[in-house]
Amino acid sequence: MERRIFGIETEYGITYVPHGLGPVSAEDAARILFKPVVNTWRSTNVFLPNGSRLYLDVGSHPEYATAECATPRDLIAQDKAGERLFADLVNQAQDHLEYTGYDGSIYLFKNNVDSAGNSFGSHENYMLERKVEFAPLVRSLIPFLVTRQIMVGAGKTHPQGPEQWGTTTIGRPAEPSYSFSQRADYIWEAASTATTRSRPLVNTRDEPHADSTKYRRLHVINGDSNMSEATTLLKICSTDLVLRMIEDHFPLKNFEIKDTATALRVVSHDLTGRQRFTLADGSERNALEMQRHYHASAQKYVAAHGAHHEDVEYVLDLWGRALEAVETGNYSAVDTELDWAIKKKLLDSYIARGARGYDDPRIQQLDLAYHDIDPDRGVFNVLARAGRARRVLDPDLIERATVQPPETRAKLRGRFIQAARRTGEQFTVDWVHLRLNAKPHLNVVCQDPFDAENEAVDRLIETLGQSPQVGWPAPFI
Numbered sequence: 001m002e003r004r005i006f007g008i009e010t011e012y013g014i015t016y017v018p019h020g021l022g023p024v025s026a027e028d029a030a031r032i033l034f035k036p037v038v039n040t041w042r043s044t045n046v047f048l049p050n051g052s053r054l055y056l057d058v059g060s061h062p063e064y065a066t067a068e069c070a071t072p073r074d075l076i077a078q079d080k081a082g083e084r085l086f087a088d089l090v091n092q093a094q095d096h097l098e099y100t101g102y103d104g105s106i107y108l109f110k111n112n113v114d115s116a117g118n119s120f121g122s123h124e125n126y127m128l129e130r131k132v133e134f135a136p137l138v139r140s141l142i143p144f145l146v147t148r149q150i151m152v153g154a155g156k157t158h159p160q161g162p163e164q165w166g167t168t169t170i171g172r173p174a175e176p177s178y179s180f181s182q183r184a185d186y187i188w189e190a191a192s193t194a195t196t197r198s199r200p201l202v203n204t205r206d207e208p209h210a211d212s213t214k215y216r217r218l219h220v221i222n223g224d225s226n227m228s229e230a231t232t233l234l235k236i237c238s239t240d241l242v243l244r245m246i247e248d249h250f251p252l253k254n255f256e257i258k259d260t261a262t263a264l265r266v267v268s269h270d271l272t273g274r275q276r277f278t279l280a281d282g283s284e285r286n287a288l289e290m291q292r293h294y295h296a297s298a299q300k301y302v303a304a305h306g307a308h309h310e311d312v313e314y315v316l317d318l319w320g321r322a323l324e325a326v327e328t329g330n331y332s333a334v335d336t337e338l339d340w341a342i343k344k345k346l347l348d349s350y351i352a353r354g355a356r357g358y359d360d361p362r363i364q365q366l367d368l369a370y371h372d373i374d375p376d377r378g379v380f381n382v383l384a385r386a387g388r389a390r391r392v393l394d395p396d397l398i399e400r401a402t403v404q405p406p407e408t409r410a411k412l413r414g415r416f417i418q419a420a421r422r423t424g425e426q427f428t429v430d431w432v433h434l435r436l437n438a439k440p441h442l443n444v445v446c447q448d449p450f451d452a453e454n455e456a457v458d459r460l461i462e463t464l465g466q467s468p469q470v471g472w473p474a475p476f477i
Helices: 026-033 035-041 072-099 133-147 229-247 260-268 287-306 312-328 338-351 361-370 379-385 393-402 409-423 455-463
Strands: 006-011 011-015 045-047 053-057 061-065 104-110 122-128 156-158 177-180 190-194 198-205 216-219 427-429 431-434 439-445
Touching: 006 072, 006 229, 011 026, 011 361, 011 409, 026 035, 026 072, 026 104, 026 393, 035 072, 061 072, 072 229, 072 431, 122 229, 133 190, 133 198, 133 216, 133 229, 133 260, 133 287, 156 361, 190 260, 229 287, 229 312, 338 361, 338 379, 393 409, 409 427, 409 431, 409 455, 431 455, 439 455
Parallel strands: 190 198
Antiparallel strands: 006 061, 006 122, 011 104, 045 053, 053 061, 122 216, 156 177, 198 216, 427 431, 431 439
């Protein structure tokens, strides 16, 4: 597939820490967080002028779905823009709390597990051509998804032994430890239509949000939420390269895994990458062996077909350095780029200065604070400002992405939303449809996610007395 549409959906953890006056529940904290959204949009489920969707998901999880993007860099900008938009909402919620007499703090975390052991996700979306055989593609992709966590996991401390974890003990060491992934312990099967009760790596529900005769959406739900732009770039681009190889029937070994849940946990909790697990044919492999194969194959594929975007060379290099770091145990070549390595370096430095270990409450707090999205307080953001976490994008590009959509169908949605808001017209939008509520016959269907120009949308905007080319507004919050 020459072109691909990408998207990321991120669920955030929310908590309120009281300093004096009593506690605020997560539900109430989320309600306060979304108060400006409701005041402006009369809903907790809205599409924004930058083409994204912002909403309050089940379980009081604030969620941000990026606009559909045609390049990995646009996707990273959109993903980080979500952090900035939510950080603005946190600041407004803080002002509201202070005005009403509360002196505690609301925190929003871009992580995947809360203190009660509940897991929430980061979902990746990749558009596929309908002609691709979906079931064989998923089977071929699963082993890559199981083992890629040694590169792109967010990292997690485990303060307790397996007796504390009930039925999720597969692969867990008995001592306090550190793992590659936050999400791996909560995934139970390879592929299904489920998302909560029996979480799979791939959700197979067929919702393309596009012309269903041409396209299908691959919905990957086992990945960790990443703070590092470099890690997100590696996660998306390496997966895209493997998809391209599968789609083009490029030769890859058959690594079909016997027990997906066991393999996920084995890989996550083995920082050496060498612990073996059983494949469907009865043989055994480890994560390093499998990822070495995918990496070498991707290098050959790019050599034969060329780089399809500007970051392919960097991604292949970082991929190789990540595998070398895991194999040697020397993380210095990746500890400013990969989340799990950045965080581990930080935590280990505190342990070296006297913290008890990964079960020390201070280390647990620091682990969580790494994912705090506050631009001033969040530990990752502090490290980035100090040059200890590499940036991929100019921060101005991220700021622009809070209001400006990428050059895809999202641009049409954004233009329509801002035009309708300026005229005060009530409207309804989703990923495909644009409609003026008072004129339901003026309903435009945008089936092509690559289409940034559309005459029907121009005419719809002109009925509002607006120019089809409307300038981008200030942030909505």
